[in-house]
Amino acid sequence: MLLAWLIGIIACLVVYYVLSAKRKFEYWQKRGVPGPRPWPFFGLFVQKIKMGMGKFDAWGNQTYGRVWGSFERDQPVITINDPDMLRLILVKDFSHFINRRDADINGPLLDNAVSVLHDQKWKDVRSALIPTFTSGRLKEMNGLINECCDILIANLGKKADSGEEFECQGLFRTVTMDVIASTFFGTKIDSQNDPNNAFTKNATEAFNFTALNPALITYLFFPWALPLVKKFDVQFINKKYIDFFVENTKEIIKMRTESNVVRKDFLQLMLNSMQGTGKNSERKLAEPVADLAVDTDESQDADIISHHLSEGSFQEKPLSHKNYKLTLDEVVAQSIIFFMAGFETTATTLTFLTYCLALDQGIQDKLRQSIEEVMQDLEEPTYAAIAQMQYLDNCVNEILRLYPPASKTERECNADWEYKGLKIAKGTLVTIPIYAIQRDPEFWPNPDVFDPDRFSYENKQKIKPYTFTTFGQGPRNCIGMRFAYYEIKMVMVHILRNFRILPCAKTEVPLILKDMGFISPKNGAWVRLERL
Numbered sequence: 001m002l003l004a005w006l007i008g009i010i011a012c013l014v015v016y017y018v019l020s021a022k023r024k025f026e027y028w029q030k031r032g033v034p035g036p037r038p039w040p041f042f043g044l045f046v047q048k049i050k051m052g053m054g055k056f057d058a059w060g061n062q063t064y065g066r067v068w069g070s071f072e073r074d075q076p077v078i079t080i081n082d083p084d085m086l087r088l089i090l091v092k093d094f095s096h097f098i099n100r101r102d103a104d105i106n107g108p109l110l111d112n113a114v115s116v117l118h119d120q121k122w123k124d125v126r127s128a129l130i131p132t133f134t135s136g137r138l139k140e141m142n143g144l145i146n147e148c149c150d151i152l153i154a155n156l157g158k159k160a161d162s163g164e165e166f167e168c169q170g171l172f173r174t175v176t177m178d179v180i181a182s183t184f185f186g187t188k189i190d191s192q193n194d195p196n197n198a199f200t201k202n203a204t205e206a207f208n209f210t211a212l213n214p215a216l217i218t219y220l221f222f223p224w225a226l227p228l229v230k231k232f233d234v235q236f237i238n239k240k241y242i243d244f245f246v247e248n249t250k251e252i253i254k255m256r257t258e259s260n261v262v263r264k265d266f267l268q269l270m271l272n273s274m275q276g277t278g279k280n281s282e283r284k285l286a287e288p289v290a291d292l293a294v295d296t297d298e299s300q301d302a303d304i305i306s307h308h309l310s311e312g313s314f315q316e317k318p319l320s321h322k323n324y325k326l327t328l329d330e331v332v333a334q335s336i337i338f339f340m341a342g343f344e345t346t347a348t349t350l351t352f353l354t355y356c357l358a359l360d361q362g363i364q365d366k367l368r369q370s371i372e373e374v375m376q377d378l379e380e381p382t383y384a385a386i387a388q389m390q391y392l393d394n395c396v397n398e399i400l401r402l403y404p405p406a407s408k409t410e411r412e413c414n415a416d417w418e419y420k421g422l423k424i425a426k427g428t429l430v431t432i433p434i435y436a437i438q439r440d441p442e443f444w445p446n447p448d449v450f451d452p453d454r455f456s457y458e459n460k461q462k463i464k465p466y467t468f469t470t471f472g473q474g475p476r477n478c479i480g481m482r483f484a485y486y487e488i489k490m491v492m493v494h495i496l497r498n499f500r501i502l503p504c505a506k507t508e509v510p511l512i513l514k515d516m517g518f519i520s521p522k523n524g525a526w527v528r529l530e531r532l
């Protein structure tokens with residue numbers, strides 16, 4: 001009897017999942033949008049895991065064209081590789097596509113993070129954060145970043161002297177973590193000399209995503225169980241790692257408030273905004289929020305980013321009309337999200353660049369020489385010097401094109417939208433397949449080749465807008481973009497002025513990628529160094 005019941009239940013579930021897969025496939029067919037047929041229950045999950053997210057999107061583009069449809073859970077997903085459509089979605093019609101999806105597995109504190117906030121609340125918080133990332137602020141961080149780089153160079157010197165082969169990503173994580181801890185929290189954690197310290201361990205573990213992440217599995221396959229698992233504190237990034245950062249951040253804030261210590265770091269800027277003493281609080285109602293890509297304060301100086309490439313990041317309209325004051329929870333949440341978003345992405349970029357320079361000594365020599373031409377008698381790089389290093393900018397952009405740390409981003413459509421007969425219904429998720437667009441041979445000839453000259457002054461003018469979207473585009477692009485460029489360039493200048501990067505026996509060619517969460521080398525990127 002029990003067996004009969006069991007067989008009956010399984011049969012019902014099979015029928016349900018088969019019909020549901022059919023319904024999802026037909027949803028896009030009816031709208032004339034091609035796309036893969038999802039498997040019952042698994043959807044397209046198995047293919048994504050097998051290929052990796054970026055390669056899955058590239059396969060989708062090749063097979064179905066520039067616009068194709070699929071589903072995630074019960075939500076229709078449309079993947080768009082058409083740069084003209086992306087311009088509309090990310091910039092012109094941004095008001096239809098303000099938010100990313102609400103996965104509701106971030107945990108109560110991270111629900112306050114700018115990356116997951118929605119609508120007006122997002123506008124308020126983002127507006128309050130903008131003054132934190134101007135080039136003026138970055139210039140103030142120069143000494144702190146140089147300090148972390150000096151430790152790196154001392155440690156690399158030991159590796160060069162011993163002829164040791166080493167894996168770069170682990171090493172770069174410790175540098176970028178030290179930089180973030182120092183520039184954001186005014187704290188020296190010295191994870192470079194103590195890679196087992198609690199900050200490094202917790203942050204690295206927090207990013208150790210696998211397809212078996214319990215929150216991800218529940219979200220994708222058993223959404224009805226979400227309220228239940230949330231009761232057990234299951235969230236996308238394990239609660240124990242988040243708690244570690246919450247406790248530390250709150251402790252630092254408490255110490256500052258009690259002792260009235262004022263520092264020149266990002267945390268202080270946020271605390272100023274909380275207390276209404278920040279630059280933001282002086283903004284007049286009608287005054288537009290500072291442009292996200294172009295720093296009006298410093299517009300007479302060369303900037304650290306290529307404006308041409310961040311076309312569309314212009315803040316066309318003010319985001320918020322209020323002089324928003326951050327709450328304590330919001331300050332803590334932003335601190336954590338900056339830490340999380342900031343160290344792994346920059347470490348990965350440094351890793352890939354080091355790897356590619358090891359394999360191409362010609363490019364490495366040219367880069368070193370171009371850096372020396374700017375540095376001349378300077379002992380340590382300054383913001384102004386970095387901004388003049390054109391070939392370094394080309395190399396960094398090319399590595400970000402070839403290996404974008406985030407293989408995709410997304411927007412959720414909040415009101416029905418139409419373009420040339422294609423209707424996107426409210427509630428549809430729009431996927432922007434960063435990796436796939438940046439490896440598309442129509443936009444990037446020989447897309448798998450590392451060729452910094454694609455970004456030379458002359459060639460850059462020919463790059464089709466919205467085909468380089470490593471940092472996203474439009475008002476909701478990466479808020480840390482300028483900081484990331486600055487940090488990556490500073491670290492590379494220090495390394496290349498001291499060492500030649502060489503391949504070693506363990507250098508994997510071609511590099512196999514891991515593409516769950518952020519893109520990274522699956523088996524690490526191994527090199528060795530020689531002192532110059």
Ligand code: HEM
Nearest residue numbers: 114115338341342345409470471472473476477478480484
């Ligand atoms: C190489 C380094 C980095 C890359 C490639 C990168 C990439 C991205 C991408 C693709 C997005 C989504 C943009 C969109 O949807 O249009 C994003 C958002 C974001 N990034 Fe970055 N990022 C990097 C470094 C950083 C750093 C250093 C920070 C902080 C210090 C940061 C903080 C953020 C935040 C807070 C958001 C959400 C912004 C919002 O929703 O308003 N990122 N990033």
